[in-house]
Amino acid sequence: MSERKLFGITVLFHTPDEIIHAASKVREAGYKNYDVHTPYPLHGMDAAMNLKPSKLGYITLAFGLFGAAFALLFMYWAMSIDYPMIIGGKPFFALPAFIPITFEVTVLLATLATVISMLAFFFKFPFNSHPLHDTPYMKAVSSDKYGICIEADDVLFDLEKVKALYKELNGQNITEIYSSVVEPFKIFEPKFLTLLTLVALLTSGATYITLNKLLYITPFDWLMNQSRVNVQSKSTFYADGFGMRKPVEGSVARNFIPYEYMGLIAPVVPLSNTLIPSNDILSLGKKRFLTFCSPCHGNYGDGDSRLNNQFPNPPSLHSEKVRGWQDGNIYHVIVNGQNVMPSYASQLSRDERWAVIHYIRVLQKAKNASPSEIIEAKKEILSNVAK
Amino acid sequence: MSQNDLVYQKKNLPDSLKRLGYLLLVIGLALGVAGFLFDAQRALFNYLLAFIFIMSIAVGSLFLVALEYIAGAEWSTPIRRVPEFLASFSPILIILVIPLLLNVHSIFEWSHKDIVAGDKILTGKSPYLNTTFFIGRTLFSIGVWSLFYFLFVRNSRKQDVTKDQLLTKKNIKLSAIFIPLFAITITISAIDWMMSLEPHWFSTIFGVYFFAGSVVAALAAVTLATVLLKEKGFLHPKMNNEHLFSLGALQFTFINFWAYIAFSQFMLIWYANLPEETYWFIGRWGGIWSYVSIGLIFVHFIVPYAVLLSQPAKMDQKKLKFISIWILCARVIDLYWLIMPQVHSAKAGVLTIFFEFGFLIAAVGGFLLVFYFNAKKHNLVPVGDPKLEKGLNFRL
Structure with a gap:
């Protein structure tokens, strides 16, 4: 035991008032190297020990300022110089949008720097074998007692005098603490x-x-690997090595039945509408008409679209000629095109073309109805409403 | 030095304070009335500004009193009379509000029936923004503040004589009722008296913004009064710098809170960039107003922040005095920035500036007088409060 060095002498007190009184007495006695341990921070301890304000605040301030400057400058560089991008119509250097990030980086760096420097400079980390550790004293002051430890390297330290001071202050459990001898690690x-x-x-x-x-x-193949030839991949089966093959000559894709009279002036055999007009068919026709026909022929087929006078004027669908046409002739024009009008074969399926023709007939009827027909129609509407 | 040497002795505040108070009141009122003759509409807005300045300090102080009770704070007990005295303006608000209530028509656009009828948005808001309901809300708010002021102060003063601890308990219960009511009343006051000056505009954080500013102003007024009284020895002799530190720290906190709220309001509106919200800020961005808007950041946030940042500064009486006066001025600029851009008066000029702050000068005089007369009748330290002893022994 003789080789162990005396670290200090500890004493315990029961109340916060006693410890504050004791701390001020120890300070008045002139000791410098002593520390007070309490389970929680005590108001008035700074004054009793005559502690100067901690220097830690300067580190916090410095790193806080650094964080603010760094965040702002980095965002300035990234957002306005290196990769300028317009976001939400704001300027490249959008200061208000940068403020929250600046604030966060400031807080983050200030806090991290404070904690790390506190560990490094003030707790001398990694310093995990403090002589007071694992002593009954430390167990007491970290639950419900208040303690003082005067360290042996103080100039005024004298074993008997310190013990006498403790006794005078009515302290309990006066204990000598020895540093454990630690062999340096090889x-x-x-x-x-x-x-x-x-x-x-x-x-x-x-x-x-x-x-x-x-x-x-x-772990599983999922659907990534299948025994088929993928698009644009090589085939080992065909001599030319192409995985993708052309369809057999004359094959017809589903719903893509070719039109026999393509390129002729008119269909050779009169065609008749394959659909029976119903509400659904007419609304489909209206929808397609408004999408594909109305840009030129106008919403009501008058040929009055906004293309008027900018382009060869699109013809009205209410002319004597068109009204006299059979359904098959209109169908032919839709599929084949006429004059400036291109073919709409790829945009409209067979049924859709016939539905459009039904709708055109409705438009023609509405536009050219005789007064008696209008009266009849109105009567019908009224009776429908009455129902 | 025995304990008995350090007891509080009641002293009257000097008569010079009363004289100064009357002088400021008379000068201020004279300037204000002259302004009224010169440009009645502008003078009304100046009066509104002074009224809200008084209201924010009085009601903010009342909040600080309630906060002390409900938080069980001990450090602020020795200086609790200061916010109590400042809050004694709350019942007087009932008289001060009368000129405004008589002139609702010249201040608020929404009180014009013909404008509201031709405006879809204002018609939609008219169930809330109409003169009858407006007056009702105002009287309700002032009524709540006055009622709780009387209750708090009555208990607090009774305790000076009876030293009854139950009175503290009563006040704690009262604060628990008062604080939610305070949150409601201060929000509707902010919306009614300031946000509705521009009735098309809205900002849901406006009430919090006004609350933050009010508490900062009340804390500044309390700190200023405390430092001055402490210097002249009117407070308890055991009061020390650590009480001042706590006041400074609280001021620092609320300065940050104000900045946080103000920035939140601005950034959301700036980012969303919706015309129905942005025009309020755009109106504060034309001509000389842009300097006020930018300046507000420095005056109301950056300077107080920098001054109050360090620990010694919060204990330094000179710095605290300086920054408290600074913050009170910043509060005036903040309110000026909120209210005055809504004046559309053609008679602007050098003369206007001369009259502009008349009512504010009168308000300062009013505060001095209120303080003087309260201090004449009552103790400046709550000598019967059970928390006083602990409060005086408060150490960091």
Whole structure:
């Protein structure tokens, strides 16, 4: 035991008032190297120990300012110089949008710097074998007691005098604390070096296997691999090596029945409308008409679209000629095109073309109805409303 | 030095304070009335500005009193009489509001029936923004403040004589009722008296913005009064710098809170960029107003922040005095920025500036007088409060 060095003498008190009184007495006695340990911060302790305000605040301030400057400058560089991008119509250097991030980086850096420097400079991290650790004293002051420890390296330290001071202050559990003797750790010991090497080998091996093997194991095939020829992939079956093949000559795609009279002036055999007009058919016709026909022929087929006078004027669908046409002739024009009008075969399916023709007939009827017919129609509407 | 040497002795505030108060009141009122003769509409807005300045300090102080009770704070007990005295303006608000209520028609656009009828938005808001309901809300708010002022102060003063601890408990219960009511009344006051000056505009955070500014102003007024009284020895001799530090810290907190709220309001509107919201800020961006808008950031946030940042500064009486006066001025600029752009008066000129702050000068005089007369009748320290002893022994 004789080789162990005396670290200090500790004493315990029961109430906060006692400890504050004791701390001020210890300070008045002239001791410098002493510390007070309490389970929670005590108001008035700074004054009793005559502590100067902590220097930690300067580190917080410096890193806070650095964080603010860094965040602002970085965003300025990234958003207005290196990769300027318009976001929401705001200027490149959109200061109000940058403020929250600046604020956050300021707080983040200030806090991290404070905590790290507190650990590094004030707690002398990594310093995990303080003599007071693992003593009954530390257990007491971290639950419900208040303690003082005067350290042995104080200039005024004298074992008997300190004990007398403690007794005078009515302190309990006066204990001498000895520093434990710690042998310096030998880094070049063969055992330790072997361990290091093993750890290094194991880590590299595990990393290699993970990155190169484990990551490439496919647990399930899902639908990625199927026994068919993918688009644009090579075929080993055909001599020319093309995976994608042309359809057989003369094959017709579903719903794409070719029109026999393509390129002729009129259909050779009169065609008749294959659909019976119904509400659904007429509304489909109206929808398609408004999408594909109305841009030129106008919403009501008058040929009065906005293309008027900018283009060869589109003809009205209410002319004597068109009204006299059979359905098959209109169908022919839709599929084949006429004059400037291109073919709409690829936009409108067969049924859709016939539906459009029904709708055109409705428009023609509405536009050219005789007064008696209008009266009849109105009567019908009224009776429908009455129902 | 025995404990008995350090007891509070009641002293009257000097008569010079009363004289100064009357002088400021008379000068201010004279200037204000002259302004009224010169340009009645502008003078009404100046009066509104002074009224809201008084209201925010009085009601903010009342909030601080309630906060002390409900939080069980001990450090502020020795200086609680200061916010109590400042809050004694709350019942007087009932008289001060009369000129405004008589002139609702010349201040608020929404009180014009013909304009509202031709405006879809104002018609939609008319169930809330109409003269009858408006007057009702105003009287309700002032009524709540006055009622709780009387209750708090009555209990607090009774305690000076009876030293009854139950009175503190009563006040704690009262604060628990008062604080939610305060949140409602201060929000509707902010919306009614300031936001509705531009009735098409809206901002849901406006009430919080006004609350933050009010508490900052009330804290500045309390700090200023406390430092001055402490210097002249009117407070308890055991009061020390650590009480001032706490006031400074609270001021610092609320300065930050104000800035946070003000920026939140601005950034959301700036980012969304909707014309129905942005025009309020655009109106504060033309001509000389842009300097006021930018200046407000520096005056109301950056300067007080920098001054109050360090620990020694919060204990320094000179710095605290300076920054409290600074913050009160910043509060005036903030309110000026909120209210005055809504004046559409053609008679602007050098003369206007001469009359502009008449009512505010009168308000300062009013505060001095209220303080003087309260201090004459009542103790400046709540000598019967059970928390006083602990409060005086407060150490950081």
